Amino acid sequence: MKIGIEKIGFYTPHLYVDMNKLAVKRNVEPEKFTIGIGQEKMAIPPITQDSVTLAANAAFEIVDEKDKEAIDLCIFGTESGIDHSKSAGIYVHHLLGLNPHARAIEVKQACYGATAAIQMAKGHIALNPTKKVLVLGSDIARYGLNTSGEATQGAGAVALVISADPKILELEEQSAYLTSDIMDFWRPVYSDKAFVDGKYSNEQYILFFSKIWEAYKEKTGLELKDLEAICFHLPYTKMGLKALRTILDEGTEEDKERLLENYKISTTYNRNVGNIYTGSLYLSLLSLLEQKGDLKEGSRIGLFSYGSGAVGEFFTGILQPNYREYLRVDQHAELFSSRTEVTVEEYEKVFQETLPTDGSTIEFDIDKDPAKICLSGMTDNMRQYVNKMN
Template identity: 50%
Template structure:
């Protein structure tokens, strides 16, 4: 039985800043951002927009009444949780109108959480072929104004519906996992922003890819020639390219060039969005299959997932015949094009605005789904534009 991705979609907030503007404001050569880390724009969120609102905008357009009746599991992968106890998936389950007899939970392991959710979903569907599982990766990446990590911020969500007989990508049984207890990136309880050892983080990311790739080749008896493309977790677009070049440095130049061409297609959207944390790999997958020029049915796509701390996983899927009909390139490009460009002053003002859950207050946001009220520490969401 084939199990995999039947539907997928992404959403990013309707505001962004230009990285050249940010570079000038921080007295940095713009090439450091646009070439050095490979970012052109960065998504910016308002305080009335959180992982629930992003998840709703990503998931709701995908789901039919039939889907809502068949989904018996809702999984949210995030490292931007809004509650130390209650899972965001429980709130998402209600807002979407999923049938009540479902399992809903949240997974945390830095940027790896959504991949764990997809693998859990795959196993569940294999045992329950008639069910469907909604997996959502939703995050807000923040490091602080004028911090070293500021140019690698971003926000948004990716929603994936996992089913039997999927119409986009069938997942193969070839996963290679790696766990290492390393402090390259972490956020202790009570800290507003993460702690980052940038040099170590880059080193661990690249070495993790090399390890799981080499083990994949040994265990599954494959080479680069067996993959039409490889998608990477993309904290910034130059990072995945570094790992690709390091992992395939001994391959023929033609193989490197072929994979690099597909990689460039996979970062089209990320260059305009920034870091989605748990959603970054899957934004890259959407970008690849919506922008690639030579992919065909049954092509194998490799996926490298990485979560600092550190957990890595390499796995793959095969494109399903007619997958192009399930995509939404025009809608995704329209979403990105319609965003409001902020000045750096406007961005900094938004960045400093924060919701105090201990203060009862109502809010007004133009988004279809947004935080409408804080009452007795509970977030209440606007559920429609009516």
């Protein structure tokens, strides 16, 4: 049985800040941001967008009525959860109008959450081949103003429909994975900003990739020559390149050129959005599929997922016949082109807007937000969501 990605949706907020201008304001050489870490623009979520609305907007464009009936499981991968008890998936379940007999849960393991959800979805479809699973990877990366991690912030979500009719990518059965209890990145429950040991995290990312890649080769017998491209989890776009370079000598010059070229293409969207944690790997995959028009069906794509703390996994997928027909290239081009640039001062003001924590009522002007699904306010400690299309 084939199991894999039938549909992919993506959403990012309508505001962004230019990294060149942010660098100037922070008294940093712009090349440190644009070349050193490889970021051009950073998505800025207004107060009317959170991890729930980002995910719901990403899914809204791809989930049709037939999907709503067939989806019997919604798995929300995030490390920007809005409630310690209630799953963010329940809110999305309601906002999309999914089948009431569909389960909805939230999973967490740093940036690995969406990959964990996909692996769970594969098992579910294997047992229920007529059903579908909605997988969501949605996050807002926050480190704080004037911090070392500020330039690697971002916001966005990727939604995937996993089924036994994988029109885009069939996920192959075997994968390699690794878990280790380390403190390279974390966010205690009392903090709305993450803590990171940047140098250590970079080292662990590459170490995990090296160990998992060796395990994957041993398990499958596959090598670089068998991969058309490798997509990486991208906390910033230079990170994946550092890992990729560690294995390029294993292939021919042709392998090296192919993988480097396709890697660069796979970072296009991430470079203009920033870090979206659980969705970053799948935004990279989406960028590759939509921006490289001559990827051949039958090509094998490698995927490296890493979630600090840490869990990593390497797995692969096979591009399906006519897969481009099921992508949303024009819609995503419009999403990017319709965004509004804000000044650094405007970005700082938006960043510091927060929701009340004392149970008071607040209402937001959602007409300023072009998204179809928004956070409209809070009442009695409950977030209020609106789907403008209902």
